[in-house]
Amino acid sequence: QVQLVQSGAEVKKPGASVKVSCKASGDSFSGITWVRQAPGRGLEWMGWISADSGNTKYAQKFQGRATMTTNTLTTTVTMELRSLRSDDTAVYFCATWPPGDSDSWGQGTLVTVSS
Amino acid sequence: DIQMTQSPSSLSASVGDRVTITCRASQYISNYVAWYQQKPGKVPKLLIYGASTLQSGVPSRFSGSRSGTDFTLTISSLQPEDVATYYCQKYNSPPFTFGPGTKVAVK
Numbered sequence: 001q002v003q004l005v006q007s008g009a010e011v012k013k014p015g016a017s018v019k020v021s022c023k024a025s026g027d028s029f030s031g032i033t034w035v036r037q038a039p040g041r042g043l044e045w046m047g048w049i050s051a052d053s054g055n056t057k058y059a060q061k062f063q064g065r066a067t068m069t070t071n072t073l074t075t076t077v078t079m080e081l082r083s084l085r086s087d088d089t090a091v092y093f094c095a096t097w098p099p100g101d102s103d104s105w106g107q108g109t110l111v112t113v114s115s
Numbered sequence: 116d117i118q119m120t121q122s123p124s125s126l127s128a129s130v131g132d133r134v135t136i137t138c139r140a141s142q143y144i145s146n147y148v149a150w151y152q153q154k155p156g157k158v159p160k161l162l163i164y165g166a167s168t169l170q171s172g173v174p175s176r177f178s179g180s181r182s183g184t185d186f187t188l189t190i191s192s193l194q195p196e197d198v199a200t201y202y203c204q205k206y207n208s209p210p211f212t213f214g215p216g217t218k219v220a221v222k
Contacts, residue, residue: 033211035159042216043151043159043202048209057209060116093158098206099149100164108158 002026002096006106012113017082020109022094024075029104031097032077034068036090037108044090048097049077084113117142119205121214129222134190136217138203141184147207148186150179153216154199162201163188195221 007021022032034046047058049068056068067080077094091108118141128134138148146166151159161170163179166186176191190197198221203214 035213042200043153043204043213045204045211045213048211059210095159098164099161099204100168100170103161103170105158105160 002104004106006109009110019080020092022077029096033097034079035093038090089113119214125218127220132193136188138186138214144207149204150188151202152199
């Protein structure tokens with residue numbers, strides 16, 4: 001089993017950037033996906049990063065504004081989101097990928113964007 | 116991009132009822148659909164992957180099937196602990212889009 005532990009809650013002003021980290025331990029895994037959930041809303045897929053190659057795929061909506069990186073030494077995956085807006089206020093989750101490989105999720109990180 | 120529609124958006128059923136949730140892909144995606152359960156305030160949990168493979172540890176009352184581009188999640192006998200929102204997700208190729216969700220309540 002893989003355990004994923006995310007960094008803590010963040011409060012940011014509009015236009016700022018945020019980095020959310022996801023530290024993995026336990027079994028190996030193929031990749032990490034990032035999903036967010038705005039208050040009272042559904043799940044939104046943001047992107048995916050390969051655990052070994054660092055290859056990435058982003059949802060069109062986040063292309064150019066989000067960057068996902070992996071540090072194999074520290075087994076930490078980081079998601080940076082820039083030019084924050086109020087509608088980026090959400091809980092951000094990392095999760096192992098693909099489905100069925102394993103099913104491990106981080107605990108979620110609340111990012112609040114407010115002036 | 117391939118869209119995932121989900122129906123119904125919400126339902127209420129009695130304990131013991133058979134519940135069916137449907138997800139429709141706008142294009143062919145083979146069996147690359149996963150189903151998740153999310154209880155209020157909790158992290159999503161994988162129930163089904165490959166359209167019909169039950170994730171380890173998930174109760175056998177949950178099952179999944181596919182007919183063409185229609186995917187179905189069935190709860191054979193609804194239990195009080197099944198109150199949650201259920202999401203489908205396509206994963207044949209990026210973007211790995213989620214359906215809008217189905218909120219399940221117990222009468």
